[in-house]
Amino acid sequence: MGSFVTLKDVCKSYRMGEVTIHAANGISFEIEKGEFAVIVGPSGAGKTTVLNMLGGMDTCDSGQIVVDGEDIAAYSRKQLIAYRRYDIGFVFQFYNLVQNLTARENVELAAQICKNPMYAEEMLREVGLGERMQNFPAQLSGGEQQRVAIARALAKRPKLLLCDEPTGALDYNTGKTILKLLQDTCRSLGMTVIVITHNLAIAPMADRIIKVKNSRVEEIKRNENPVPVERIEW
Numbered sequence: 001m002g003s004f005v006t007l008k009d010v011c012k013s014y015r016m017g018e019v020t021i022h023a024a025n026g027i028s029f030e031i032e033k034g035e036f037a038v039i040v041g042p043s044g045a046g047k048t049t050v051l052n053m054l055g056g057m058d059t060c061d062s063g064q065i066v067v068d069g070e071d072i073a074a075y076s077r078k079q080l081i082a083y084r085r086y087d088i089g090f091v092f093q094f095y096n097l098v099q100n101l102t103a104r105e106n107v108e109l110a111a112q113i114c115k116n117p118m119y120a121e122e123m124l125r126e127v128g129l130g131e132r133m134q135n136f137p138a139q140l141s142g143g144e145q146q147r148v149a150i151a152r153a154l155a156k157r158p159k160l161l162l163c164d165e166p167t168g169a170l171d172y173n174t175g176k177t178i179l180k181l182l183q184d185t186c187r188s189l190g191m192t193v194i195v196i197t198h199n200l201a202i203a204p205m206a207d208r209i210i211k212v213k214n215s216r217v218e219e220i221k222r223n224e225n226p227v228p229v230e231r232i233e234w
């Protein structure tokens, strides 16, 4: 079976006046459809840069980024807008919810912009927030807000769910329940999920572990026996 996501020799540098920062320096990896992949590495390694390029939020300087058979590195600006809108679900460290909309309205807002959305209520029930739909973000805990953000991302039925440090702002146990939700979603919907973390301890839950260091891929491991997150301690 061909890979669902392929990065081949992807380079990206940022010019800051006199200095050039090579944020991605020949990144290559593959991820199969339905996999739960973890990108792990120290701060400044280039993880967010890679995820933003994969999500069509940033462009690469050279290389190929193939998602579901399409090289998005060759996409026009207009094609990238459609790609971000229809194909990608994004979950951020700090949730990025609209503060003056309720949980339900936040999910509906995302669902409105795509062709074949899931119902907001159904999605919120899926993530365990059936009773909190009318609450505003400020009335929800961090973990609950992240559940809304996940419901919002999934309501679009994306091809890829990209999560940048989704537990970075949460305590240990809440972080675990969010990772469990992501892992369960991956399994039940057959969703391809990519999670960025600096916490190597959660690597055993993944089907594939991509270690990034100094803007390069240091190691790729395929894990034949991923562990349910509730059995991992760190």
Ligand SMILES: Nc1ncnc2c1ncn2[C@@H]1O[C@H](COP(=O)(O)OP(=O)(O)OP(=O)(O)O)[C@@H](O)[C@H]1O
Binding pocket: 014, 015, 016, 021, 022, 023, 041, 042, 043, 044, 045, 046, 047, 048, 049, 050, 198
């Ligand atoms: N828009 C930008 N302009 C200039 N430099 C940038 C930009 N985005 C990232 N960089 C630089 O590229 C390098 C990689 O950054 P990146 O955000 O991808 O790291 P990261 O692995 O996500 O780190 P962290 O774990 O701290 O989030 C860093 O040196 C960073 O300063």
Ligand SMILES: [Mg+2]
Binding pocket: 047, 048, 049
């Ligand atoms: Mg980052």
